[in-house]
Amino acid sequence: MAVQLKEIKTIKYESPAVEKGYTNQTLALNIADSSVTIKPVDDKMKQTFIGGKGFDLWLMWHAVKGTTKWNDPDNTICIASGPMGGTPGYPGSGKSIVTAISPTTGSVMDSNVGGYFGPYLKFAGFDALEMTGKTTSDMVVLIDGIDQKIQFFESEGLPEDGYALSSVLTEYFDKGKPRNISVVSAGPGAQNTLIGCLNFTWYDSKRKIVRYKQAGRGGIGTVFADKGIKAVVARWDTVSISTNNPADKDALKTVSRLYSREMVELDPKQNEMARLGTTHLVPIMNDFDLLPTNNYRFGSDPRANLIGKDIYQHLFDPGFDGCWLGCTVACAHGVKDFVPFTGPYKGKKVFVDGPEYETIAGCGSNMGIFDPYTILEINFYCDAYGIDTISVGTGIAFVMECFEMGLITEADTGGLLLNFGNRTAALELVHQMGRGEGFGKIVGQGIRRMKKIFAEKYGADAAIMQDIGMESKGLEFSEYMTKESLAQQGGYGLALKGPQHDEAWLIFLDMVHNFMPTFEQKAEALHWFPMFRTWFGLCGLCKLPWNDIVPEDNKDTMEPAKVMKHVEWYAEYFTSVTGRKATPDDLITMSEGVYNFQRIFNLKMGFGRREHDTIPYRAAGPVTNEEYESRKDRYDGLLVEKHGVNIDGKSTAEKVAVLRKIREEQYEKLQTAVYERRGWTPDGIPTVATARRLGIDFPEVLEVLEANGVKQ
Numbered sequence: 001m002a003v004q005l006k007e008i009k010t011i012k013y014e015s016p017a018v019e020k021g022y023t024n025q026t027l028a029l030n031i032a033d034s035s036v037t038i039k040p041v042d043d044k045m046k047q048t049f050i051g052g053k054g055f056d057l058w059l060m061w062h063a064v065k066g067t068t069k070w071n072d073p074d075n076t077i078c079i080a081s082g083p084m085g086g087t088p089g090y091p092g093s094g095k096s097i098v099t100a101i102s103p104t105t106g107s108v109m110d111s112n113v114g115g116y117f118g119p120y121l122k123f124a125g126f127d128a129l130e131m132t133g134k135t136t137s138d139m140v141v142l143i144d145g146i147d148q149k150i151q152f153f154e155s156e157g158l159p160e161d162g163y164a165l166s167s168v169l170t171e172y173f174d175k176g177k178p179r180n181i182s183v184v185s186a187g188p189g190a191q192n193t194l195i196g197c198l199n200f201t202w203y204d205s206k207r208k209i210v211r212y213k214q215a216g217r218g219g220i221g222t223v224f225a226d227k228g229i230k231a232v233v234a235r236w237d238t239v240s241i242s243t244n245n246p247a248d249k250d251a252l253k254t255v256s257r258l259y260s261r262e263m264v265e266l267d268p269k270q271n272e273m274a275r276l277g278t279t280h281l282v283p284i285m286n287d288f289d290l291l292p293t294n295n296y297r298f299g300s301d302p303r304a305n306l307i308g309k310d311i312y313q314h315l316f317d318p319g320f321d322g323c324w325l326g327c328t329v330a331c332a333h334g335v336k337d338f339v340p341f342t343g344p345y346k347g348k349k350v351f352v353d354g355p356e357y358e359t360i361a362g363c364g365s366n367m368g369i370f371d372p373y374t375i376l377e378i379n380f381y382c383d384a385y386g387i388d389t390i391s392v393g394t395g396i397a398f399v400m401e402c403f404e405m406g407l408i409t410e411a412d413t414g415g416l417l418l419n420f421g422n423r424t425a426a427l428e429l430v431h432q433m434g435r436g437e438g439f440g441k442i443v444g445q446g447i448r449r450m451k452k453i454f455a456e457k458y459g460a461d462a463a464i465m466q467d468i469g470m471e472s473k474g475l476e477f478s479e480y481m482t483k484e485s486l487a488q489q490g491g492y493g494l495a496l497k498g499p500q501h502d503e504a505w506l507i508f509l510d511m512v513h514n515f516m517p518t519f520e521q522k523a524e525a526l527h528w529f530p531m532f533r534t535w536f537g538l539c540g541l542c543k544l545p546w547n548d549i550v551p552e553d554n555k556d557t558m559e560p561a562k563v564m565k566h567v568e569w570y571a572e573y574f575t576s577v578t579g580r581k582a583t584p585d586d587l588i589t590m591s592e593g594v595y596n597f598q599r600i601f602n603l604k605m606g607f608g609r610r611e612h613d614t615i616p617y618r619a620a621g622p623v624t625n626e627e628y629e630s631r632k633d634r635y636d637g638l639l640v641e642k643h644g645v646n647i648d649g650k651s652t653a654e655k656v657a658v659l660r661k662i663r664e665e666q667y668e669k670l671q672t673a674v675y676e677r678r679g680w681t682p683d684g685i686p687t688v689a690t691a692r693r694l695g696i697d698f699p700e701v702l703e704v705l706e707a708n709g710v711k712q
Helices: 043-049 052-063 117-123 162-173 188-192 217-226 249-269 273-287 309-315 357-363 372-385 389-404 423-435 438-443 447-458 462-468 486-493 507-512 519-539 564-578 584-604 625-630 632-642 652-678 688-693 699-707
Strands: 004-012 025-030 035-040 077-080 096-101 108-113 128-132 139-144 149-156 181-185 198-204 209-215 229-235 334-338 350-353
Touching (some): 052 096, 052 584, 077 117, 108 198, 108 209, 108 217, 108 519, 117 181, 139 162, 162 198, 249 273, 273 357, 334 372, 357 372, 389 423, 389 447, 389 462, 447 462, 486 652, 519 584, 564 584, 584 688, 584 699, 625 652, 632 652
Parallel strands (some): 139 229
Antiparallel strands (some): 139 149, 181 198, 334 350
């Protein structure tokens, strides 16, 4: 199609050479007046905040006030990679981390995403990008690292959906080299819901198509669309191991070769992610009763084999698929020539990026849908519309249970029969969200707002919705059953941004490997595990290579949950790129500084206390008699043998109530233990001593602590 872009402003700049993984400057764009500010990055910023999410948070802290709302002009979207981001050959080194004030939580949101944008942004000259202000026109921004210019365009007539838009802009800006382009865009669903995602692209040279990864959580795509940004485009050319100008290239080559070789050798023996992606998780979660089914009521279903690896391995287009150059995990699979049976692409062949495990579980089993093709179609349209598949899946599952319980009726849903398993109704809701119409417009506001609307408008029981509405802090749960895993309950409830697996994915280590059987081990894991995961977000790395593929002798090591051989390699990797000597313990300390800063940032925004670290009871135990009966032997055994409860003559409802009291007390005890281990007050606030120890005792940080009753 003919693209109409009206150039508003062009700013030339001189791109500095990357030095030890850093360009030592960041780029600020004001969308309201098309102004550009280039800011220096000093050694203190690098020492304290490292890069990636750390840089994002530091820039955001200075851009927003404690009263800033998600749709205020001063809400700032920040995107950064990290010092190791953009290294070809070291597995998982192409990540971007995006932050903003979330429409669903009202606080700091971060999202980790693949694609080429973050590395290309850095190589174009900038360690981080911040975008503030709003415009009424559709704005396209080009950050051109080859010609060293930043251009603002007003656009007319561009496609609405993310897939078509990114393809058109790639062709428009590529100058015959599409691999040089990475586009960030949202879509109509991001405009019409509060759960919008961002699509980050890379060009698949083998298939000659634009491919996509999503920064999905917390509605950052909605912020992007609200600002009037149609797309941000980065342009860069050749990448090699020298592009980051590492401090010790030979050491980097050595550790990269070791890690890549291990991935290639062990992945086929373990999870086969280079062939199956994350679909291998479906049968594992189902076998261990951890696959969310019918809004997290149950953890398994005999139909799970219909939506797992055994099916998708035959649907995925064969090939070696990584979302960054040279990543040997290569898990970014997709389905070629899929033909949707609904919506604007009905009857047309499309390429579907995915599905990943989270989408399969959220838009499949959790909605009672066990048809792989329906999951593919929901996956495709969520990406095209720019909405988060996790929030869509968890949100619709909540709606379906409300419908089946009679909390809402057909009259409320606009005639949709939203029973579990109704795939046509689920797809119709997705299309309504994309268009901002009908009952889908309500569903697109997220579970926290739905609970309020259902109670006020339809008279639904607020207490039962609080128990079954799977959100915390305003963010929908990602797709793991946590009833039998206290560690994962804490991982979700204590996560800074809300219940997302990237911060504390302890479910596998706790329930599958049984690496932390004691209460003390669970509490300790809730300290170190989020720190390792945070560190990947500081450096521009993917978490999968760390503990999804492990050394063959890992189970025989002192701390198998930590996969210390890999952690030691990461320390060597950091040292070889930045020249800053790092040990495994240093990685924890780096992360602690940023992690605690983000907790205090939440406090600045009016959150970040114990009261905000709650979870719906379904995350901890059975809400209904039916749920209890589905695990009756297990629950009866726990009450009698572990807790010494006499259950003779007790009804199921009475046993549900007894178990609830016990499990809520366990969760409270865990909160207290984790806060103490992290150096926080009993109310969940970092102490001044902790801030000092971590070097984040800036005057404005101490002011926030003092305003919240934490004094020196």
